[in-house]
Amino acid sequence: MSKAILFDMDGVLVDTEPGALEALLKLEEAAVLAALPKAPNYYSPINNPQRCIRRRNLVIDNMVEDGKITKEEGERAKRAPLTLNVQSGTNWLAPYFVEEIRRYLERKYGSDEVHTGGLRVYTSLNRELQAAANQAVLDGVAAYERRHGWRARLRNVIALGYTLDAYENPDWEQPIAPNTYVHALVTGVNDRTATLKLGRYAATLTSAEMKWTGYKRPIEILSIGDIAYVKVLSLADSVAKVHLEEESGAQGALLAIDNSTGDIKAMVGGRDFDESKFNRATQAMRQVGSSFKPFVYTALIDSGGSPEDVVLDAPIIFQTASGPYAPRNYDGKFEGNITVRRAIAFSRNIPALKVEQKVGIDKVIEYTRRFGITAPLPPVLPLALGAADITLYEQTAAFSTFPNDGVRVTPRYIRKVTDYEGHVLEDDYPEVKDVVSAQTARVMVSLLQGVVQHGTGYAASALKHPLGGKTGTTNDFTDAWFVGFSPSITCGVWVGYDEKKSLGNKETGAMTALPIWMQFMKVAIVGHEKEEFAAPPEIPHNMRVKLDTPDVSPGDKEAH
Numbered sequence: 001m002s003k004a005i006l007f008d009m010d011g012v013l014v015d016t017e018p019g020a021l022e023a024l025l026k027l028e029e030a031a032v033l034a035a036l037p038k039a040p041n042y043y044s045p046i047n048n049p050q051r052c053i054r055r056r057n058l059v060i061d062n063m064v065e066d067g068k069i070t071k072e073e074g075e076r077a078k079r080a081p082l083t084l085n086v087q088s089g090t091n092w093l094a095p096y097f098v099e100e101i102r103r104y105l106e107r108k109y110g111s112d113e114v115h116t117g118g119l120r121v122y123t124s125l126n127r128e129l130q131a132a133a134n135q136a137v138l139d140g141v142a143a144y145e146r147r148h149g150w151r152a153r154l155r156n157v158i159a160l161g162y163t164l165d166a167y168e169n170p171d172w173e174q175p176i177a178p179n180t181y182v183h184a185l186v187t188g189v190n191d192r193t194a195t196l197k198l199g200r201y202a203a204t205l206t207s208a209e210m211k212w213t214g215y216k217r218p219i220e221i222l223s224i225g226d227i228a229y230v231k232v233l234s235l236a237d238s239v240a241k242v243h244l245e246e247e248s249g250a251q252g253a254l255l256a257i258d259n260s261t262g263d264i265k266a267m268v269g270g271r272d273f274d275e276s277k278f279n280r281a282t283q284a285m286r287q288v289g290s291s292f293k294p295f296v297y298t299a300l301i302d303s304g305g306s307p308e309d310v311v312l313d314a315p316i317i318f319q320t321a322s323g324p325y326a327p328r329n330y331d332g333k334f335e336g337n338i339t340v341r342r343a344i345a346f347s348r349n350i351p352a353l354k355v356e357q358k359v360g361i362d363k364v365i366e367y368t369r370r371f372g373i374t375a376p377l378p379p380v381l382p383l384a385l386g387a388a389d390i391t392l393y394e395q396t397a398a399f400s401t402f403p404n405d406g407v408r409v410t411p412r413y414i415r416k417v418t419d420y421e422g423h424v425l426e427d428d429y430p431e432v433k434d435v436v437s438a439q440t441a442r443v444m445v446s447l448l449q450g451v452v453q454h455g456t457g458y459a460a461s462a463l464k465h466p467l468g469g470k471t472g473t474t475n476d477f478t479d480a481w482f483v484g485f486s487p488s489i490t491c492g493v494w495v496g497y498d499e500k501k502s503l504g505n506k507e508t509g510a511m512t513a514l515p516i517w518m519q520f521m522k523v524a525i526v527g528h529e530k531e532e533f534a535a536p537p538e539i540p541h542n543m544r545v546k547l548d549t550p551d552v553s554p555g556d557k558e559a560h
Contacts, residue, residue, distance in 0.1 A: 026077075026080070027060070027069065027073060027076075027077040028056065028060070028077040028078075028080040031056045031057075031059040031060050031063070031077065032045055032052060032056050032082070034059045035052065035055035035056045035058070035059050036052075038055070043055045045082055045084055046084065046173065047168060047172075047173075049082050052082060053082055056078075056082070057078045060074045060077050060078050061074065061078075092174045092175065093127065093130055093131065093134070094125055094130045094134075094266070094267060095269075095273035096267055096268065096269030096270070096273060096279045096281065096282075097123075097125055097130070097264070097266075097267040097413070099273075099277065099279065100267070100279065100282060100413060101121060101123060101413050101414060102114065104413070104414070105119065105121065105417075109425075117419065117420060118419065118420030119417060119418070119419060119420070119425070120417070120418045120419075120420075120422075121414060121416075121417050122414070122415045122416040122417070122418075123413055123414055123415065124258075124261075124263035124264050124265065124412055124413055124414070124415060125264070125265065125266070125413075126265040126266065128523065129256060129265045129266040129520075129523060129524055130265070130266040130267070132266070132519070132520050132523035132524070133254045133256060133266035133267070133268050133520050134268055135179060135519070136254065136516045136517075136519035136520040137252040137253070137254050137268045137271065137493075137516055138181050138252075138271060139516075139519060140252060140493075140495070140512070140513075140515050140516030140519065141250050141251070141252045141271060141495065141516075142181070142231065142245050143515065144250055144495065144503070144507065144512055145245065145246050145247070145248055145250060146212045146245075147504075148248070148504055149212075149213065149214055150212075150213035150214060150215065150221060150246060151246065151248050152221075152229075152246040152247065152248060154222070154223075154226040154227055154228060155226070155227045156223060156225040156226050156227070157185065157225045157226075157227060158224070158225035159225065162225075164185065164187055164197075164224070164225065167185055169182075169183045169184075169185065169198075169199075169227070170274040171183045171198070171199075171274070172198060172199035172200075176198060176199055176201060176232060176235070176240070177232065177235070178232055178233060178234050178235060179231070179232065179233075180231070180232050181229065181230070181231050181232075181245065181271075182198045182199075182229075182230055182231075182232060182242075183198070183227050183228070183229055183230075184196040184197060184198040184203065184227070184228050184229075184230050184242065185197045185198070185225070185226075185227060185228075186222050186223065186224055186225060186226040186227075186228055187224065188224060189218050189219050189222045189223060189224055190218070190219055191217045191218070191219055192206065192207075192217070192218070193205060193206055193218060194218035194219075194222045194228075196228060196230065196242065198230070198232075198240060198242070200238055201235065201238055201239065201240040202238060202239055202240070203230070203239070203240040203241065203242045205218055205222075205228075205230075205242065205244055206218075209242065209243050209244050210243075210244040213244065213246075228244060229244075229245045229246055229247050230242035230243060230244055230245055231243045231245050247271070249497055249498070250271075250495065250496070250497055250503065251270050251271055251280055251495070251496060251497065251498060252268065252270070252271060252280075252493070252494065252495045252516060253268055253269055253270060253279075253280035253281040253284070253392050253493070253494045253495075254266065254267070254268040254281065254392075254491065254492070254493050254494075254516065254517075254520060255267055255268075255281045255392050255393055255396045255491070255492050256396075256489055256490070256491040256492075256520065256524065257396055257397060257400050257411050257489065257490050257491075258488065258489055259400050259403050259404045259409070259485065259487070259488055259489060259490055260404060260409065260488070261409065261412075261430065262397075262400075262409035262410055262411045262412050262430035263411075263412060263415075264411050264412065264413050265489065265524075266491075266520070267279075267281050267282075268281065269281045269282065269283075276498075278498070280392065280494065280498075281391070281392045281393055281494075282391055282392070282393045283391065284391060284392070284494075284498075285375060285389035285390065285391055286389055286390070286391075286392075286479050286494060286496060287386060287387065287388065287389055287474045287478070287479050288386040288388060288389075288390050288395055288472050288474075288479070288481060289385070289386035289471075289472035289473045289474040289479060289481055289509065290347045290349075290352075290385060290386055290470065290471060290472045290473060290509070291386060291395060291470045291471065291472030291481045291482075291483050291509070292368075292383070292384070292385070292386035292388060292390075292472070293344060293347065293352045293384065293385075293386070293470065294344070294399070294402070294444060294447075294448060294470055295364060295367055295368045295371060295373075295398075296352055296355055296356045296359070296364050296384045297340060297344055297352075297355060297444065297447060298367055298371075298436060298440065298444055299359045299363050299364050299366075299367040300340065300355050300358070300359050301440050301443050301444060301447075302367070302436050302437065302440040303359055303363075305340065305355075305359075306340070307339060307340050307341040307443060307446065307447055308339050308340070308341065309339065309340045310337050310338070310339055310340075311337070311338065311339075311340065311343060311350075311351040311354050311355065312336065312337055312350075312351075312354070313329070313334050313335040313336060313337075313338050313343065313348050313350050313351050314334050314336060314350065315328075315334060315350075316350060316353075316354075318353070318357075318381055320381065325381060325382075327349055327350060327353055327381075327382075327385070328349065328350075329348055329349045329350060330347065330349065330473070330508075334350065335348065338351065340355070340447070341447055341450055342450075343355075344447050344448070344450065344451065344455075344470075345447070345450035345451050345453075345454060345455030345456070346455050346456060347451075347455070347456050347470075347471060349385055352384045352385060353381055353382075353384050353385070355384070356381065356383070356384035357381070361379045361380070361381070361383060362379065364383065364384070365377045365379060365383070367436075368398075370408075370435045370436070371398035371401055371408060371435055372394060372397055372398050372401075372408055372410070373390055373394050373395070373398055374394065375388060375389060375390045375391065375394060376388070376389070386472055386474065392492050392493075392494045393411070395481075395483055395492055396483055396490055396491065396492030397410070397411050397490075399469075399470075399483045399484070399485060399490050399492065400485065400490035401435050401436070401441065402441050402444050402445050402448060402468065402485065403441075403445055403468070403485045403486070403487055403488075403490065403533065404441070405438040405441050405442070405534065406434060406435050406436040406437055406438050406440060406441035407432060407433070407434055407435065408432070408433045408434075408435045409430045409431070409432050410430045410431040410432075410433075411430070412428050412430045414426075414428050415427075415428055416428065438534075439536075439537050442533070442534050442535070442536040442537065443536045443537065445468050445533050445534075445536065446468075446533075446536040447468075448468030448469055448470060448484070448485075449466070449467065449468040449533070451468065451469055451470055451471070451484075452467045452468060452469060452484070456471040456508075456509070456510050457469050457470070457471055457482065457484065457510060457514060459510065459514055459515070459518065460484065460514060460517070460518050460521070462518070463518060463521060463522060463525065465486060465521075465525045465528075465529075466486060466487055466531065466532055466533050467484060467485070467486055467521070468484055468485055468533070469482055469483055469484020469485060469517070470482070470483055470484065471508065471509035471510045471513070471514065472509045472513075473508040473509045473510075476502045477502045477503045477504060477505065477506070477507045477508065478496055478497070478500045478501065478502055478503065479494065479495075479496045479500075479503075480494070480495045480496065480503060480507055480508060480509045480511070480512035480513040481493065481494055481495075481509045481513050482509050482510070482513040482514040482516075482517045484517060484521075486521065486524065486525050486528065486531065487528070487531040487532060487533050488524075488525075488528050488531055489521075489524050489525075491517055491520055491521060491524065493513040493514075493516045493517045493520075494513065495507075495512045495513050495516070
């Protein structure tokens, strides 16, 4: 029986199912496989190696007794150590990505063909970038958790009806390595230390490894049987050095797309696939905040506006159908007459609303649709400030249009699918669509570079690379975004809770999402040191236009 096999863009095997590859087995290896069907978990060579060896040797003895092998062959096989080649395939490295592909394949080819037909699927995944994405999201959300102190309510396996000896965590079935985040079982605790079990490793926590919690004694926050969340710092033999972390429920997601090909290079849909299969990169509709503003300014630039146009950043009350609307800027201040360039770099709200009012809400929506956004967009003034729920997938794909000279390339997961005999079933060529002119796109890239060079995304200037992007923060700090690009790759990051609750005061896109984006992009730009954005057209300095217009009349469409 053949099973589906997944390859990355270079043809390297990245995922397979049991039975997918035929291999020549040694006698002792075949005996291990024959030993497993009776009780796969009980005789697992990974979790219970001694039981597995005893069962394997019983199988070998039976083969000798039945005359299938000689006594000498049996003795040699029984002396052989239990050697395992445990591969960390994409089911560990990129589980959300693999799940998206499998759903697509089953819809198109049917479950039987996918699971028994021997399909070979060549994907867009880049293993190095995926590993960097995983690490960046986990590190970034952990940093957020530490900023807010210890809030965890740990599950306890004893309370759940397990014994300490019987409990096995799904994390322990995957490779445990330095810098990974793992659930660990608390097996002992006192005033000075806590002892932990994580798979075949043991660890000891002292006050130094939990200093950030504000507690000095492990016994104050840990109990025997608790499932703690730790970051592995180092491994030696069967001993791990770890740092205590926590899971308050905060989530993160990341999506990276090659600008020119649309290839999805990395996807993280959440902190833990075993805990939640919900893909926050493709399925979560979240309010995008100020990361929506580039669509507003694109409509202006493409209609003949200039980065040097002047708009008044001052208090204003818009008269709308639902009553007076008095928006404010994030910092509560006003800067007077400023250019569009400064308005987008520093994410000023009043100017964005005035620009939207000038070009028209319907036109902003029309441009947003051109960029591939299919989510419902309310025809209201606050739309300019991101009062719309959009997936990270659509928002990131839309932004990739800017560095691609105004051309949108539909993202793709799969490059090619062949059957078991190598016949090509599909060659996936991405759909390409002109969204705006190259001139408009280059102006927008220049404006979004300003966000990084001296605006709300200034921290990213430390990467010393041509970069552009936009922060996004929603009311009450429920969602934090940064979507940005280099000349070659676009990456979007979102952080928040599954339920729409606040991340905490001042947890903005720049504070919470941007560090994750920077950690990923530091890897993504390696090898692209000489790349540059195309230069924008020169804008004459005498072409400044004041964008202020009368307030919205009560008859216009608006619902706050």
